[in-house]
Amino acid sequence: MIQELERVALQIDIPEYHLKAGDIGTVVDITSDEHEYTIEFFTLDGQTYAVVPVSATQIRRVGSREIAHARPVE
Numbered sequence: 001m002i003q004e005l006e007r008v009a010l011q012i013d014i015p016e017y018h019l020k021a022g023d024i025g026t027v028v029d030i031t032s033d034e035h036e037y038t039i040e041f042f043t044l045d046g047q048t049y050a051v052v053p054v055s056a057t058q059i060r061r062v063g064s065r066e067i068a069h070a071r072p073v074e
Contacts, residue, residue, distance in 0.1 A: 002027060008039060008059040010068075017041075017050045018074045024062060025052075025060065049073060 002008060009010070010023050025039035035056055041049045 002030070002037065002056075002059070002061060004028065004029060004030060007062045008037075009062050010039075010054070010058060011060055012058050014054075017052055019050065019052065020071075022069070024068060024072060043073070 004027050006027050007024055008027055010021050010025070013020050014051055017074060023041060025041040027037050029038035030036075032049045035055065037059060038051060038053050039059065040051045043049050061068055
């Protein structure tokens with residue numbers, strides 16, 4: 001089960017927020033039924049970029065054998 005404050009990666013693009021599959025965010029809230037998560041995405045200088053509600057199927061845990069990738073956002 002994914003926990004609050006855990007880092008997760010998107011499994012889908014979310015065009016309305018300019019987010020792409022693989023973007024990494026932090027879980028800031030979980031509904032009581034664990035079907036929806038609120039994820040906060042940050043720029044590399046620590047500024048909040050977006051706070052987005054997603055379903056459990058749209059995110060995944062970030063593994064220890066993965067590396068982050070930087071890209072500019074609009």
